[in-house]
Amino acid sequence: MRTLLVAAPGLVLAGIGLTHPHHLDASTAQWWQNMHIILAVVFPLLGAAQWVLLGDSPKYVRYPARAAAFGYVVFYGALDALAGIGGGAMTLANGGRSPADEPLFRIGNQLGHVGAWCFFAASLAIAVCALLQNKVRAVPGAAFLVLGSFLFLDSHIYWPKGVLACTCIAIGLAATSYASASGRSPIEPSTRT
Template sequence: MRWLIYVAVAGPSLVLAGIGLSHPQELTADTARWWTNMHIILIPVFPLLAVAQWLLLRGTPAGLPGVLAWGARIAGWIYLGFYGALDTLAGIGTGWLVQNGVHSGGGHHGMAMDRDPVLNRLFEIGNDLGYVGAYAFVAASLLTSAVLVMRAGPKAIAGGVVLVAGSVAFSQWHIYWPRGVASQLAIAIGFALLAWSLDGVRRAVPAAG
């Protein structure tokens, strides 16, 4: 049943990559319905990235690895809350307003002069909160990778490097095609490689860490 671990840790990123292929590049009256519905679909999916890290960290022994593991878990928890706020405000909120007649102007990043000020404000606060969550995810990926390198040795390095690189790209490009989609594919590969690195490693008895 080891394959279930690979599905659990890599599956969410693959789903996000697939959804990202259809992510509208701009919020307009024509794309507003899918923009809204897509971000509703994403509500239960984004948190699974942190769950994947927690699965990889399960059974971490006490001591230094335990401290780092708990840092990774806490960073993942911060990601959960703040990135969810981005999804709700800049995704569902803005899409719903445009569906109900608020002028969308053009674009989705930063301020748009021809866009309703309410949308600008929602994008602004949503992006600010989203960056907190995204950078927390980068921190969680770094700490998770460090713990698994300590636990599994050099065979975990490749997975850690790919995971961190994908996490940094995710922090800048969300899941937009093409870079955001590529970031999710990298995260999926990184998670899978880290899970592979744990194969054959004697599972320690779970402790305070």
């Protein structure tokens, strides 16, 4: 069940990414705004998936990596609120883009960049710990997770790169969860929180 739950946010984001407009204008503003309201709920679930998988990590990795996952949720959420919801709302109100909305996109993108690097750092910690704990079983998950997180640094969820990034993240999180669960004996459940 954990494996399915950690994969779900990335898969949902990849699906929504197929509909993400490449340009914000009067014709796309309504979906842009509404889509980012939905994304405001889904994006944090990626950080929650990282938080769960970091439960298998040693404390000296778990705490800073969970701080990075929290940073992702906060800073990437700010991007979604400002450039996504706010930018869409301003474009709707103005009947198109205007110079007045540029500050929203500038600060939103800056905060989103910080959030994406936080996500990458937490993913790297998950991948390294999984490799150390589960050896060869963890290689596919670690590879997909690191690749997807790297692509996510500058792709958001736009087609095609962003959709590929989210798909790789979903596969990586699921495979890492599966490798971790299959590495435990049936009487040895994870007790870390």
